[in-house]
Amino acid sequence: MKRGIFSLRRLRWKLTFTYTLVTVVALLALELLVVSAVVAFLNSNLPPTLAAQQIRDDLAPRLETHLQETPPDADGLRQELADFTGGAEVREAGARREDPTSFELGPGGGSLFVIDEEQRLLVSTPELQDFPEGKRFDAARIDGLDPLVDAALGGEESSRRLSANTGERMLTVVPLEDGDGRVSGALVGTVRVPNLTGALLIGVGISAVLLMLPAALLGTLFGFVTAWGLTRRLRRLARAAQRWSGGDFSVNVEDRSKDELGQLSRELNSMAAQLETLMQTRGELATLETRNRFARDLHDSVKQQVFATSLQVAAARALIQKDRGAAEAHLVQAEELVRGTQKELNVLIHEMRPAALEGEGLASALREYAAAWSRGSEIPAEVRVQGERETPLEVEQALFRVAQEALANVAKHSAAKGVEVDLDYGPDALTLRVSDDGRGFDTGKASGGFGLRSMGERMEGLGGYIDVESALGEGTRVICVCPLGEARGEGRRWAKR
Numbered sequence: 001m002k003r004g005i006f007s008l009r010r011l012r013w014k015l016t017f018t019y020t021l022v023t024v025v026a027l028l029a030l031e032l033l034v035v036s037a038v039v040a041f042l043n044s045n046l047p048p049t050l051a052a053q054q055i056r057d058d059l060a061p062r063l064e065t066h067l068q069e070t071p072p073d074a075d076g077l078r079q080e081l082a083d084f085t086g087g088a089e090v091r092e093a094g095a096r097r098e099d100p101t102s103f104e105l106g107p108g109g110g111s112l113f114v115i116d117e118e119q120r121l122l123v124s125t126p127e128l129q130d131f132p133e134g135k136r137f138d139a140a141r142i143d144g145l146d147p148l149v150d151a152a153l154g155g156e157e158s159s160r161r162l163s164a165n166t167g168e169r170m171l172t173v174v175p176l177e178d179g180d181g182r183v184s185g186a187l188v189g190t191v192r193v194p195n196l197t198g199a200l201l202i203g204v205g206i207s208a209v210l211l212m213l214p215a216a217l218l219g220t221l222f223g224f225v226t227a228w229g230l231t232r233r234l235r236r237l238a239r240a241a242q243r244w245s246g247g248d249f250s251v252n253v254e255d256r257s258k259d260e261l262g263q264l265s266r267e268l269n270s271m272a273a274q275l276e277t278l279m280q281t282r283g284e285l286a287t288l289e290t291r292n293r294f295a296r297d298l299h300d301s302v303k304q305q306v307f308a309t310s311l312q313v314a315a316a317r318a319l320i321q322k323d324r325g326a327a328e329a330h331l332v333q334a335e336e337l338v339r340g341t342q343k344e345l346n347v348l349i350h351e352m353r354p355a356a357l358e359g360e361g362l363a364s365a366l367r368e369y370a371a372a373w374s375r376g377s378e379i380p381a382e383v384r385v386q387g388e389r390e391t392p393l394e395v396e397q398a399l400f401r402v403a404q405e406a407l408a409n410v411a412k413h414s415a416a417k418g419v420e421v422d423l424d425y426g427p428d429a430l431t432l433r434v435s436d437d438g439r440g441f442d443t444g445k446a447s448g449g450f451g452l453r454s455m456g457e458r459m460e461g462l463g464g465y466i467d468v469e470s471a472l473g474e475g476t477r478v479i480c481v482c483p484l485g486e487a488r489g490e491g492r493r494w495a496k497r
Helices: 009-042 046-067 074-084 146-153 197-245 260-319 324-352 362-377 393-414 450-461 485-489
Strands: 110-116 121-125 163-165 169-177 183-192 381-386 419-425 429-436 465-470 476-483
Touching: 009 046, 009 197, 046 074, 046 110, 046 163, 046 169, 046 183, 074 110, 074 121, 110 169, 146 169, 146 183, 197 260, 260 324, 324 362, 324 393, 362 381, 362 393, 362 419, 393 419, 393 429, 393 450, 393 476, 450 465, 450 476
Parallel strands: 381 419
Antiparallel strands: 110 121, 110 183, 163 169, 169 183, 419 429, 429 476, 465 476
16 A cells, blocks of 8 residues: 555645634634624623622712711702812813713723702712703703612612613612611612624624634644644554554554544554464464365365275285286276375365465356366366356355365265356345256255365354255255345345245
8 A cells, every 4th residue: 555545634624624624613603702792791781780789898988978868968069069070170160962861981982970868969970961960960861771770769778779771871879878777868870881783793804814814823823733733643544554454463552642543543553463372373273274175175075085005005015926817807896096196285285275266256266177087086176157247256266165075075985977067146135046967965964064164154154055956866056145235234034936
């Protein structure tokens, strides 16, 4: 595999772009959140409530002192209000305003009024012609103020209930008490609330433009560094997986971090070690099984034939001086036994050779194997294939081994003069039939040997089955059926038909 495949450049730049995008969006979201919080705060009743509490604590006690005098000390009240508002200058007399309650107290405008229990205006800061001192203070002229004044003069003390935010003004009323605790007047405050939403949104837009480029650069930088470290760790995993797929389990992933990726690396290292042990064990078991089977085949066939050959040769040697004709007959039998032994060895040797199915396909591999088997066993074999198409490699390997075992049995036991191998690719299953015209056997009396059990286990592992049909003098047919496609994916088990 090429080195560049695991460079992970695309993933790195995707992560970098994502980090940059998240940084910019988070910055904009934070600005919008702050603006929304400011707007919500200005439009709530909290600012006038806080203002009412401050006035109650700082200004009201001083005003109550001047209000208790008879008559009330208007100059003292005015001076206290002026000190509280920071010496706000009163506009020139006669100056008209569009809003009679507007004066400069900060970002907006507003006024402070002191009224007595009869709602007569005693003092106002600034002094306004629309609300003349000594006359009844008409609170109804200011939207939302009249119920607050009535509540304050009625004895209400809760700052929350004596404050309001109408959207244009913040209103607050603080009751003033005499020495006996009786309400003798009230301090009324109005502050114009400017509409800051538009200005704040414009500010957000300007700050977004000014901060977008630095935020994008910083996000790209940190994103690239973070993505580079992550992709480097992933590249180590990918390269190790590539080596593992090639059968080299000696490679370990070096990652000492304690996060999930580091834990995954350690788990994969452990898995690789277990797979290496498993592969070695399987290889040893397969080698041992093959050696035992090869030894058993040599013992059951070749060794017996060699022993019989040695007997024929010994008999011929004993008779060669006395009866040359009888000795010649023994030698002919010995020669036939040697040829049979040679066939057995050819079959065994070819069976030990692995079939190269990859890139060739089951049908081609069967044709080549049958041709080689025929040359070694001197038994003609015909291979017929219907509907050939691509099938999973594990299915092809299993059927190929079954065909090997079936042909080996034909060569050893059947004394057949011909063999037919049929491979049928059906819509749901792949069927293999190996038929011979040999001596056959009684399936009711014969017990399945190791070869038949091995073939059956291979098919059961793939959800299929194997069946053997035979009778004395009528040959033998081995039928193997293995499911394909959805039938196999669903774990479907096929019954014998």
